[in-house]
Amino acid sequence: MSDLAPKPFTANKAGRQALRLAEASPVYVFPTRDGDPLGVNHNRQADMVDTSHGYFSNNPLGLWVHVFVSYTDAAFNTQAGREALADLADRNGIALDGTPIIASLSELESLTEDGFVRQQKRPKTAVGRYFVCPVFKDPRDGGIAPDAFLATVRQQDGSPLPAEQHFVDDFTSLQTTGDWS
Numbered sequence: 001m002s003d004l005a006p007k008p009f010t011a012n013k014a015g016r017q018a019l020r021l022a023e024a025s026p027v028y029v030f031p032t033r034d035g036d037p038l039g040v041n042h043n044r045q046a047d048m049v050d051t052s053h054g055y056f057s058n059n060p061l062g063l064w065v066h067v068f069v070s071y072t073d074a075a076f077n078t079q080a081g082r083e084a085l086a087d088l089a090d091r092n093g094i095a096l097d098g099t100p101i102i103a104s105l106s107e108l109e110s111l112t113e114d115g116f117v118r119q120q121k122r123p124k125t126a127v128g129r130y131f132v133c134p135v136f137k138d139p140r141d142g143g144i145a146p147d148a149f150l151a152t153v154r155q156q157d158g159s160p161l162p163a164e165q166h167f168v169d170d171f172t173s174l175q176t177t178g179d180w181s
Helices: 013-023 073-077 079-092 105-113 162-177
Strands: 026-029 063-071 117-120 130-132
Touching: 013 063, 073 079, 079 105, 105 117
Parallel strands: 026 063
Antiparallel strands: 063 117, 063 130
């Protein structure tokens, strides 16, 4: 994983193609309510990776754009917002900051359309708008190295969020057995 410096793409056809690939490959980041809304170090839940735009066939370098997702005041201060959050919490569990976990792109799109979350990107001239992080299509049979570690949101006691325990279980199983749990 690596954040890219401002203007990381060359001014030729290959650079323009790399930029298009990055912009078509969002990783949704969920900062805590009291953290930096454009920061990656204080997540309330695991990032959500969107591979629906041909990522595995079209993006061999693993180029991404950070999209930061924050709840709006309408999510907390309107009846419709509170109902939407209660429904999410019932389905998906609670994130580190007490807000509901957003578990799917369809949930994210619906919340955005209803005005309950805001999606933001860092400016095109900012460090960390784009980053490199290849994703394995099939991490079985050695895809997870013995010395690899999982970067996940943890509670104060060091345990993963209950709704995200499956990430830890799958990672551990892939690392130790080479297959899913």
